[in-house]
Amino acid sequence: MAKPRSEIPSATVSRLALYLRELQQSERSGSSSVRSGWLAERLGLKDSQVRRDLSCLGQVGQRGVGYRVHDLVASIQHVLGTDRSWNVILVGVGNLGRALVGYRGFDQLGFRLVAAFDSDPEKIGHSLGLLPVQDLDQLESFTSSEPVDLAILAVPAAAAAAVANRLQRSGVSGILNFAPVVIPSSSSITVQPVDLALELQRLAFSVVRRKQEGLQLPTDGDENP
Amino acid sequence: MAKPRSEIPSATVSRLALYLRELQQSERSGSSSVRSGWLAERLGLKDSQVRRDLSCLGQVGQRGVGYRVHDLVASIQHVLGTDRSWNVILVGVGNLGRALVGYRGFDQLGFRLVAAFDSDPEKIGHSLGLLPVQDLDQLESFTSSEPVDLAILAVPAAAAAAVANRLQRSGVSGILNFAPVVIPSSSSITVQPVDLALELQRLAFSVVRRKQEGLQLPTDGDENP
Numbered sequence: 486m487a488k489p490r491s492e493i494p495s496a497t498v499s500r501l502a503l504y505l506r507e508l509q510q511s512e513r514s515g516s517s518s519v520r521s522g523w524l525a526e527r528l529g530l531k532d533s534q535v536r537r538d539l540s541c542l543g544q545v546g547q548r549g550v551g552y553r554v555h556d557l558v559a560s561i562q563h564v565l566g567t568d569r570s571w572n573v574i575l576v577g578v579g580n581l582g583r584a585l586v587g588y589r590g591f592d593q594l595g596f597r598l599v600a601a602f603d604s605d606p607e608k609i610g611h612s613l614g615l616l617p618v619q620d621l622d623q624l625e626s627f628t629s630s631e632p633v634d635l636a637i638l639a640v641p642a643a644a645a646a647a648v649a650n651r652l653q654r655s656g657v658s659g660i661l662n663f664a665p666v667v668i669p670s671s672s673s674i675t676v677q678p679v680d681l682a683l684e685l686q687r688l689a690f691s692v693v694r695r696k697q698e699g700l701q702l703p704t705d706g707d708e709n710p
Numbered sequence: 711m712a713k714p715r716s717e718i719p720s721a722t723v724s725r726l727a728l729y730l731r732e733l734q735q736s737e738r739s740g741s742s743s744v745r746s747g748w749l750a751e752r753l754g755l756k757d758s759q760v761r762r763d764l765s766c767l768g769q770v771g772q773r774g775v776g777y778r779v780h781d782l783v784a785s786i787q788h789v790l791g792t793d794r795s796w797n798v799i800l801v802g803v804g805n806l807g808r809a810l811v812g813y814r815g816f817d818q819l820g821f822r823l824v825a826a827f828d829s830d831p832e833k834i835g836h837s838l839g840l841l842p843v844q845d846l847d848q849l850e851s852f853t854s855s856e857p858v859d860l861a862i863l864a865v866p867a868a869a870a871a872a873v874a875n876r877l878q879r880s881g882v883s884g885i886l887n888f889a890p891v892v893i894p895s896s897s898s899i900t901v902q903p904v905d906l907a908l909e910l911q912r913l914a915f916s917v918v919r920r921k922q923e924g925l926q927l928p929t930d931g932d933e934n935p
Contacts, residue, residue, distance in 0.1 A: 495912070502911040506890065529894035565911050566918035573910075580812060584805035585906060596910055635913060659917040661910055665731065669754035675920055677913035681810060681904070685798075685821055685886055686727040686790050687720070688860060688902035692884040693791035695900055 493564070497538050503528055504538070505561045509593065512554045520551040567595040572633050574657075576648055577640035578603040578618050581663055585637055586614050596635070600627055604644075621648070628655035635659045642666045649676070718789070722763050728753055729763070730786045734818065737779045745776040792820040797857055799882075801873055802864035803828040803843050806888055810862055811839050821860070825852055829869075846873070853880035860884045867891045874901070 493501075507527050511519060521535040528535075539545060539552070542560040546552040562568040573596050575582050585591075586598060601613045604621040611618050619627065627633075636652045638645060638660050645664035652660060652674070659675045662668050670676045718726075732752050736744060746760040753760075764770060764777070767785040771777040787793040798821050800807050810816075811823060826838045829846040836843050844852065852858070861877045863870060863885050870889035877885060878899045885901045887893050895901045 498912055498915050499908065502908045503892070506908070528892050566914045567911055571914055580805045580809035584809055587805060591907055591910065594907055594911060635910070635917070659913045661913050667728070667753050675913065675916045677909060677916060679906070679909050682816055682819055683724065683727045683731070684902060684904050685816065685860070686792055686819060687723055688884045688886050688900065689791045689796055690723050691900045691902060692860070
């Protein structure tokens with residue numbers, strides 16, 4: 486039996502998404518079965534960790550044979566919710582928005598970009614990939630005629646909260662928030678923050694910690710443990 | 711006593727970085743002291759969580775008075791390693807690279823962008839903010855003359871591993887990896903991955919889970935718990 490989603494820890498979810506990425510690559514290159522050890526090596530994890538994570542999916546592997554790639558892909562997609570397709574809109578067509586739209590593989594993960602919005606008259610009407618950039622004023626009229634599941638919010642910090650409110654009232658279920666402000670989840674909308682400055686801080690933290698742990702000769706004199 | 715960095719869990723590190731962001735905003739708007747409850751409310755966390763996290767910093771608050779913003783900022787910066795300045799280079803000047811360079815607040819967090827590299831002749835020599843884009847061939851000659859702590863890797867997937875190797879040989883201590891391939895950390899370099907497709911998958915997972923938990927009326931018929 487697969488575990489109910491509510492019992493799968495967030496770190497496992499992230500790893501399942503990584504396994505999925507590797508397995509889909511492997512499937513495209515013609516592999517039909519893999520062993521947990523192969524995934525572990527590809528991702529720098531312990532074999533036992535991979536096996537424990539995959540056990541969340543229920544009975545998907547066979548002793549001595551490994552996992553059928555196709556079945557494993559399907560199981561992970563089902564657990565992650567990416568076995569269906571999600572209609573996604575982009576709000577805020579700056580450099581980040583453009584980078585996101587160009588991001589390899591959104592499509593094959595089941596995320597379908599259906600519209601892009603901006604409030605800048607210089608951007609409205611221009612094309613973004615295959616989509617025209619629409620006036621942000623048209624958000625509600627779009628969402629009332631087309632189902633939208635998720636929104637990528639890439640507007641400036643000062644505008645983010647107001648746009649998030651409009652998205653929530655429009656029935657959007659989830660926001661991937663790149664604006665460096667906190668937008669709380671509510672009963673009707675789930676907000677997943679991505680703060681790029683915060684990622685850089687986490688990296689700096691890890692570097693300092695690893696130096697302190699003596700994995701590397703310290704190169705700075707300013708670290709007082 | 712503050713906890714050694716090695717004992718601070720990754721989730722706490724992320725929240726400390728969030729507290730820092732809020733506290734710096736609060737400091738700029740003139741506040742001199744805050745209570746844990748204020749931070750909790752701003753960030754949608756429990757007060758007890760905030761107090762537990764801040765206790766990692768040692769004795770920084772006073773009962774009945776709260777926390778002095780300036781001291782708290784300094785303590786968090788010290789623990790995160792952002793009380794020093796980090797020289798950062800950007801490798802890969804696409805839309806994502808441009809977005810990152812324009813990202814608000816890298817500077818005030820102690821991250822100093824000192825160079826940007828690309829291998830595309832159409833980009834080399836053009837300016838990116840205040841910096842000229844340099845030929846990636848010049849990476850080693852740059853790092854041998856200027857200290858570089860961290861690199862933001864925003865090159866296509868196919869090029870990422872080779873560039874990461876060069877960064878490691880150049881003595882860079884950490885890589886923030888935006889390429890959708892796994893680059894393992896080693897004893898001399900720490901790699902922090904940021905996979906934007908993966909973040910979208912985590913969001914989709916949370917949306918499905920919240921619907922299943924009945925926080926919202928299900929709108930899909932395709933979910934079999």
